[in-house]
Amino acid sequence: MPASSSSPSAEPLRLAVDCMGGDHGPSVTLPACKAFLAAHPEAELVLVGQPEALAEAARWPRVRIVPASEVVSMDDPIEVALRRKKDSSMRVALSQLKAGKDGSPALAQACVSAGNTGALMAVAKYLLKTLEGIDRPAIATVMPNQTGGFTTVLDLGANVDCGPEHLLQFAVMGSALVSAVDGKDNPSVGLLNIGEEMIKGNDTIKRAGELLRAAAAHDQLNFHGNVEGNDIFKGTTDIVVCDGFVGNVALKTAEGLASMISSFIRTEFTRTWWTKVVAVLAMPVLQRFKNRVDHRRFNGAALLGLRGxxxxxxxSADAFAFEQALNRGYDAARNRLLDRVHDRIVATLQALPASANEEGGDAGDKTATAVHAA
Known part of the structure; x- marks a missing residue:
């Protein structure tokens, strides 16, 4: 989990937690919340779910229980989550990020859920709307690299078909995320491609490269250039940008590869009595390897571009993994990620010449219009 370098806010921060979401519900989310509160004595939680399932948490300090009578299951269609289950724990938790109709501030500064990804994105976009200058929200997470650090990758599945201007927006949002949570003022950005050369890739990637280079020329991005899939794990850049189709395939491939390697190692070390003895001797090394590739440590993908x-x-997260998602939400909130995303997208698109958006079509025009109206 990347450490935050910024000082915490003077005001206590509250996270809204969808306690009913995911494969395991309160049996995982409540232990994770308890551990999070113990590690963050200044934090507060708004736990959302069926009151009887959250009864044990009612006695905890710095906790508020908000009831919700319905649960969005992992296989519910988006339409069901969006239009039928209006009192779901997911929807009620997300609504805690909205200011009151009387102008009162939002009850929580960030929301964490293990629920259905498609439903979460759809409901969040409906309730919260997108920031000025952002056409489409994106999903971003960190993946370990061989430098001992992390590479932030986006989009990971929210947007299957993207235009060049969307990839530019993803780069800006990713830069704000890494700057806020990892404390890197000028993170480097790579555009995922089938080769490093500028002539490689389809028309969308080539045009995206032009937009990213234009942003870099105006000192709005630290654009490294094209990168390939193996650069994610080399740590060539801090951020790798791609469309959601490619990003999701890359993520699932990496998770599958890590699982396969772990399985191979376990099989080989238990093959004979001699390999079992060797395994005992190698246990400290194996444990360190396991910790470095443990996907639970990187749990908590950010839905960037929303007004919350x-x-x-x-x-499928266990309590340890869900706690890491809480940590990421907390770090993002106390380091003003929302403001940073807005400020960066406005500064970037205002700095670019008008011609930079002309070939972007309707989405590019919408982006420019929204930014200049902000």
């Missing part, structure tokens, strides 16, 4: 901070946990 939303973090998505793996649906």
């Amino acid at each position: 901070l939303v973090f998505k946990s793996h649906g």
Whole structure:
């Protein structure tokens, strides 16, 4: 989990937690919340769910229980989550990020859920709307690299078909995320491609490269250039940008590869009595390897571009993994990620010449119009 370098806010921060979402519900989310509160004595939680399922948490300090009578299941269609289950724990938790109709501030500064990804994105976009200058929200998470650090990758599945201007927006949002949570003022950005050369890739990637280079020329981005899939794990850049189709395939491939390697190692070390003895001797090394590739440590994908901070946990997360998602949400809130995304997108698109958006079509025009109206 990347450490935050900024000082915490003077005001206590509250996270809204969808306690019913995911494969395991309160059996995982409540222990994770308890551990999070113990590690963050200045934080507060708004726990959302069926009151009888959250009864034990009612006695905890710095906790508020908000009831919700329905649950969005992992296989519910988006339409069901959006239009039928209006009192779901997911929707009620997200609504805690909205200011009151009387002008009162939002009850929570970030929301964490392990629920259905498609439903979470759809409901969040409906309730919270997108920031000025952002056409489409994106999903971003960190992946370990061989430098001992992390590479932030986006989009990971929210947007299957993207235009060049969307990839520019993803780069800006990713830069704000890494700057806020990892404390890097000028993170480097790579555009995922089938080769490093500028002539490689389809028309969308080539045009995106032009927009990213234009942003870099105006000192709005630290654009490294094209990168390939292996650069994610080399740590060539701090951020790797791609469309959601490619990003999701890359993520699932990496998770599958890590699982396969772990399985191979376990099989080989238990093959004979001699390899079992060797395994005991190698246990410290194996444990360190396991910790470095443990996907639970990187749990908590950010839904960037919304008018609220939303973090998505793996649906199958255990208590340790869900706590990491809470940590990421907390770090993002106390380091003003929402403001940073808005400020960066406005500064970037205002700095670019008008011609930079002309070939972007309707989405590019919408982006420019929204930014200049902000």
